[in-house]
Amino acid sequence: MKKPLFVVFSLLLISAFVLSACGGAAAPVAEEPIAEEHAEEPMEEAPAEEAPAEEAMEVIEVTFWHAYGTGSAEETAMTALLAQAAEDMPQYKVSALQIPFDDIYNKYRTDVASGAGPDMFIAPNDSLGDDARAGLIADITALADGKLGDYAPLSVEGMSVDGVLYGIPESLKAVAFWYNTEMMPEPPATTADLQAMMEGGTPVSLSYGCYHHWGFFGSFGGQIFDDSWTVVAGDGVADAVGYLNDLYQVSVENGWPKNDGDGLAPFTEGTVAAITNGNWAMGDYSAALGDKLAVAPLPAGPGGAANPLLGVDGYYFNPNSANLEAAIEVALYLTGADAQAMMMNDAGHVPALTTVEVTDPLMLGLLEGFGNAYVRPQVPELGLYWSNFCGTDQVFEAGTPAADWVAEATTNANKAE
Amino acid sequence: MMSEADKKAHRWVKFRRFTLPYVYLLPAFIVMAFITFYPLIYQVIISFTDFQLKDLMFGLESPNLNQVGFKNYIDIFTNALPVQNFEFLRILTYNFWWAISNVALHVPAGVVIAVLLNTPGLWGKRIYRAVYILPVVIPPIVVATVWRNIFHEQYGAMNQFLTAIMELLGSTDPVRLRWLESFAPPIKWLLPNSPLPLAYYAMMIANFWLGWPFMTLVATGALQSIPKDLYEAASIDGASNTQQFWNITVPLLKTAMIPASVYGFTLSFNLFAFVFFFTGGGPARSTEILVTFAYDLVRNLNLFGVAAAFAVIVFFVALFVFLVTNRITRATESYTEA
Numbered sequence: 001m002k003k004p005l006f007v008v009f010s011l012l013l014i015s016a017f018v019l020s021a022c023g024g025a026a027a028p029v030a031e032e033p034i035a036e037e038h039a040e041e042p043m044e045e046a047p048a049e050e051a052p053a054e055e056a057m058e059v060i061e062v063t064f065w066h067a068y069g070t071g072s073a074e075e076t077a078m079t080a081l082l083a084q085a086a087e088d089m090p091q092y093k094v095s096a097l098q099i100p101f102d103d104i105y106n107k108y109r110t111d112v113a114s115g116a117g118p119d120m121f122i123a124p125n126d127s128l129g130d131d132a133r134a135g136l137i138a139d140i141t142a143l144a145d146g147k148l149g150d151y152a153p154l155s156v157e158g159m160s161v162d163g164v165l166y167g168i169p170e171s172l173k174a175v176a177f178w179y180n181t182e183m184m185p186e187p188p189a190t191t192a193d194l195q196a197m198m199e200g201g202t203p204v205s206l207s208y209g210c211y212h213h214w215g216f217f218g219s220f221g222g223q224i225f226d227d228s229w230t231v232v233a234g235d236g237v238a239d240a241v242g243y244l245n246d247l248y249q250v251s252v253e254n255g256w257p258k259n260d261g262d263g264l265a266p267f268t269e270g271t272v273a274a275i276t277n278g279n280w281a282m283g284d285y286s287a288a289l290g291d292k293l294a295v296a297p298l299p300a301g302p303g304g305a306a307n308p309l310l311g312v313d314g315y316y317f318n319p320n321s322a323n324l325e326a327a328i329e330v331a332l333y334l335t336g337a338d339a340q341a342m343m344m345n346d347a348g349h350v351p352a353l354t355t356v357e358v359t360d361p362l363m364l365g366l367l368e369g370f371g372n373a374y375v376r377p378q379v380p381e382l383g384l385y386w387s388n389f390c391g392t393d394q395v396f397e398a399g400t401p402a403a404d405w406v407a408e409a410t411t412n413a414n415k416a417e
Numbered sequence: 418m419m420s421e422a423d424k425k426a427h428r429w430v431k432f433r434r435f436t437l438p439y440v441y442l443l444p445a446f447i448v449m450a451f452i453t454f455y456p457l458i459y460q461v462i463i464s465f466t467d468f469q470l471k472d473l474m475f476g477l478e479s480p481n482l483n484q485v486g487f488k489n490y491i492d493i494f495t496n497a498l499p500v501q502n503f504e505f506l507r508i509l510t511y512n513f514w515w516a517i518s519n520v521a522l523h524v525p526a527g528v529v530i531a532v533l534l535n536t537p538g539l540w541g542k543r544i545y546r547a548v549y550i551l552p553v554v555i556p557p558i559v560v561a562t563v564w565r566n567i568f569h570e571q572y573g574a575m576n577q578f579l580t581a582i583m584e585l586l587g588s589t590d591p592v593r594l595r596w597l598e599s600f601a602p603p604i605k606w607l608l609p610n611s612p613l614p615l616a617y618y619a620m621m622i623a624n625f626w627l628g629w630p631f632m633t634l635v636a637t638g639a640l641q642s643i644p645k646d647l648y649e650a651a652s653i654d655g656a657s658n659t660q661q662f663w664n665i666t667v668p669l670l671k672t673a674m675i676p677a678s679v680y681g682f683t684l685s686f687n688l689f690a691f692v693f694f695f696t697g698g699g700p701a702r703s704t705e706i707l708v709t710f711a712y713d714l715v716r717n718l719n720l721f722g723v724a725a726a727f728a729v730i731v732f733f734v735a736l737f738v739f740l741v742t743n744r745i746t747r748a749t750e751s752y753t754e755a
Contacts, residue, residue, distance in 0.1 A: 106716055113473045130719070135474045255571055255593055387718050388501045393701035397600035408501065415499045 060326045061093045065108065065121035067101035073283020077346035081339055085330065092330055105131070108318075112136045117318045119327040122170060122334075124311040125158050129378030131316075132161040138317040141165040143328050151335075154375065155352035158312030161378045167314035168331040170340070171349035173278050175212050175308040176369045177296045178285055183273035187296035191219050191243060194299045198250045205256055205263030205275040206247055210390035212260075212276055214309045216240040218372065221303025224389070229381040231413040233389070233406050236303055242402035243301075245395050279366050282348025286362065295362050297369035310373035312352065384413040464489055464725035472721070489726035498723060502702050503710075509734070511611040512706045516686040519624055524678050526625070527632020528670060532662070534633070535640045546637065549630040557627075561694035564623035568596035575619075600700045614703050616696045624691065632677060639673035640666070679742040686738065707731045 068074035075098065082094055097118065099107055104123055109131065111117035131137050141164050148156050148168070155169035179187050184202065188194035198204050206212075217223065220243065222236025248258065256272060257263035260281065266272040268288030275285075276298065285293050298306035315331035317324055333339065340351035344358070350366055351358070358364060376382070388409040394400045462477065465484060472479035492498050493505055534545050552560065567574045570593055579592040596619040602612035643666065651661050689708045692698065698705035698713065705713075711731060714724035 109470070109473055113476075130470050134470045134472075136470075252595065252598075383718070384499065387499060391502045391701060393598075393600065393699055394502055397598060397700045399600075412499055412501050415497060 057091055059091060059093050060323050061095055062120065062323055062327050062330050063118040064094055064096045064327075064330070065099050065104060065118045066096060067099055067104045067123060069101075070098065072347075073287060074280060074343075074347040074349075077283065077343050080346070081334060081342055084339075084342075085333055089330065089333060092326055094330055109134075109136055112318055112320060115320055117320055119321040119323050120315050120317045120331055122313060122315050124173060124313050125167070125376060125378065126311065128159070128166060128316070129161050130380060130383065132164070132166045132378070133380070135319065137166045138319040138321065138324060139164050139166065140168075140317055140324075140328060143325060144168065144332075147332060150355045151352050152354050154310075155312050155314075158310075158375065159314045167316045168328065168335050169312050169314045169352035170335045171313045171343065171352055172310060172370060173280055173313060173350065174310045174366075174370055174373045175207075175215055175276055175278050175298065176366055177274060177276055177298050178267070178282075179274035179294055179296065180267070180270060180289055180292050181294050182292045183270065187274070187294070188299045191216070191299045191301035195243070195247060195250075198247055201254070202274075203254065203256050203266075203272040204251075205260070205267055205272045206244075206251060206258070207260045207263065207276045208244065208248055208251075208258050208392065208396065210386065210392065211309065213240065213244060213389075213392070214374065215298040215306040216244060216301070218305060218307030218374070219243075219299065219301030219303055221301075224385050225377075225381060229377075229379050231381070231384055231388075231410050233410045235403075238403040238406040239303075240301075241392065241395055241406055244392070245402055248396045279348050279350055282362060282366075283346060286348065293362065295365040295369070297372065305372040306369075307372050307374040308369070309376050310370055311376050313349070314352075388413040460725045460728055463722050464729050466722045468722035468725065470719040470721075485722070489723045490730070492723065493727055493730060498720075500714075500718060500720075507611045508702070508705050508707060508710055510608065511613075511704070512686060514608050514611070514613075515617075515620075515688075515704075515706060516682050518621065519628060519685040520678050520681045522621070522625055523628035523632045523681055524674060526629045527634075527677075528636045528667075528674065530629060531633045531636035531640055532666065535637065546634075549633060552627050552630050553634075557688075557690035558694050560623065560627055561691050564619070564626075565597070565695050567623075568619045570595050570598065597696055598700055600703065612703065614700060616700060616704050620692070620695055620704060623695065624685070624688070627691070628681060628685070632674070632681065635673055635677040636670060639670050643669045675746045679746050682742065683735075683738065686735070707734065 066075075066078060068078055078096070082096055085092070085094055099121075101123075104121065105127055108117055108121055113136070128137070132139075144165055148165075151169050152172075155172060156165070158172075159165060159167035159169050177187055184197075188197055194204070198206075214224075217237050217240045220236045220240040222233065222238070222240050224231060224233050224237065226232045250256075251258050257266055257275075260275065260277040263272060263275045263277070264281070264284065267275040268285060270289075279295075282293075282295075298308055300306060315327075315334065317327050317331075321327055335353065337353055337355050340349070340353045340356045343349040344351050344356060344360070344363065348362070350363060350370070358367065389406075391409075392405075395402050395405045459477075465486060466472075467483045467485050467489075468479075472482045475482075496504050530549075534542060566572070568576075570576065573596070575596065576592045576594055579594065583590070583592055594615065597616050599615045600612075602614055603618065604613065607613055647665050647669075648661055651665060656664065686706075687708050688706070689712065692704065692706050693709050693712065696704045698709045702710075707727070708731065711724050711727045714720045714727060
């Protein structure tokens with residue numbers, strides 16, 4: 001008698017699995033109104049005189065991701081800014097979530113592709129072109145029309161792909177040469193000066209990595225792409241990589257830091273005289289070094305001025321968002337004059353808004369460096385740079401001649417065609 | 418002679434006997450269909466396409482998705498991917514070597530430590546056994562991060578330890594081994610088509626810490642199941658401790674240690690989290706294993722179609738490993754015989 005019962009029970013269990021798997025969407029539909037009723041009923045049923053005015057206001061939740069490191073000047077400034085936003089815009093509840101920078105793009109993409117994701121997120125325009133072409137970022141051209149008149153045209157351009165606007169610009173960023181005036185009264189004006197300084201024993205934390213290397217290509221007259229976005233890295237790029245290899249060997253010999261992460265503590269503690277990094281780190285450097293901190297463009301070389309990649313940080317919006325207009329309004333507040341002044345003063349962000357007055361010598365120094373910067377292109381071919389020119393270990397560590405390595409990288413990149 | 422009713426009842430019983438196991442298996446199959454088979458089939462399908470970021474939003478419905486046939490597979494085998502410093506055969510060779518060398522170290526060490534800790538009258542056996550299981554339960558990302566810091570060129574404990582030893586030997590220079598960065602292989606002739614940099618040895622040390630406790634755990638269990646009478650009889654017959662070890666302990670441990678070795682091999686072969694967080698496959702992709710490269714194809718390069726093809730190849734490599742090891746261990750024999 002027990003066996004048939006067991007079989008029946010098993011069949012019921014299987015049916016339950018099948019029904020749950022096939023009818024996933026049905027349950028929430030039935031449950032949602034109940035949940036809403038519970039949430040709304042007390043407000044509706046409560047006597048009018050007992051309900052404060054704020055409670056009657058419909059509060060829209062805007063979910064927001066950022067990638068500012070825990071405890072960094074950027075995160076501290078953003079937290080303060082969001083607290084201010086909560087006071088100034090009680091109609092919106094901004095729920096911020098910090099995502100590690102390495103994960104933010106992939107997490108956003110997979111979430112959006114599965115129909116979820118935050119209403120908006122802030123990040124550099126590193127992959128805006130690819131994401132926009134993939135339909136993963138909302139087109140806000142119409143919604144933001146007429147609202148970005150005071151933003152630097154360069155920053156608005158950085159938020160656009162093929163003439164379509166995909167974000168609200170917040171700040172500009174590029175790699176610069178930060179130095180401690182007590183240890184290095186004058187920054188190196190040329191690549192030869194920098195090499196002489198390092199070989200002479202001045203400790204410099206040069207950041208070796210394909211993003212940081214880009215600026216030196218201009219110093220040696222090199223370019224990665226031609227006008228039609230074909231990879232044409234040649235002698236100039238090879239000279240730059242060869243030069244960086246020489247500096248790398250000096251760094252290794254002296255045990256100096258070789259990336260911005262490792263360089264943070266020695267630079268802020270005054271054991272290295274200079275560091276190459278983007279202006280996102282300015283808040284931390286400034287807090288530690290105060291008046292001793294100065295900034296200069298990356299050194300020029302025989303080929304001309306350095307041309308670091310110029311990126312634009314901005315707020316992007318989820319095409320799945322049910323609160324797109326609210327999110328844009330929040331983003332406009334977070335990039336308004338007061339907000340950008342706060343991010344400039346506390347976190348070293350170079351404002352995208354032209355109405356923000358820049359008087360800080362550090363900011364002015366950065367803007368000088370940005371003059372020669374290479375505006376990050378939003379073309380699909382940019383990916384060929386990241387997939388083929390980032391393995392400089394092969395030169396720095398394995399000893400492959402720079403010219404051979406660059407030639408191989410160029411050939412590899414053009415395989416994709 | 419059976420009546421028609423009896424025959425019918427007999428057929429029903431036979432039918433029930435035949436179908437009942439499948440009824441029991443059905444819930445598991447339904448769950449697996451969603452969480453295992455569907456992603457696998459989807460992956461095989463996209464391995465024949467140029468699936469990239471552009472197709473993520475619409476999946477197989479994407480208007481931009483192109484069928485490319487076996488191109489992804491051919492590109493992988495001929496090293497024609499638009500990715501620098503990629504050689505499939507080198508990564509495959511290194512991956513096998515990495516797994517084999519780890520097992521070759523962990524198993525003997527695990528057995529020796531288990532035998533030592535099994536010494537009659539040894540104090541604190543329970544404490545030792547509780548302590549040495551710790552590495553097994555610590556998440557791989559924590560293990561990798563801690564060991565990465567230990568091998569840091571400037572601040573790492575390993576170089577400081579070596580400096581202290583060198584000081585005892587009269588040297589005043591600090592040891593600055595660049596464990597995770599130096600490309601030059603310390604032993605040049607070892608694995609010629611995939612030179613093993615210092616990072617490999619650093620990983621071996623760290624993974625040894627991670628790997629021996631499991632082998633010791635298995636060996637301890639197996640040791641306790643060996644009847645003591647055998648040792649007593651051997652002792653009476655005049656066998657030395659070494660002879661007892663080689664002629665009693667080792668043969669009787671084999672039944673437990675061979676499956677454990679196979680498990681260890683499979684685990685090391687696909688040790689994604691540890692390798693990814695420890696060296697990231699560097700320097701110059703010299704410690705890259707198949708699964709970390711597949712992940713790089715997805716995460717950094719967004720070549721989903723190529724990554725899917727790569728994963729299918731990894732599947733066949735793993736299948737080959739399984740078939741070989743299964744033949745050695747006869748792990749599934751009892752099921753097939755039934």
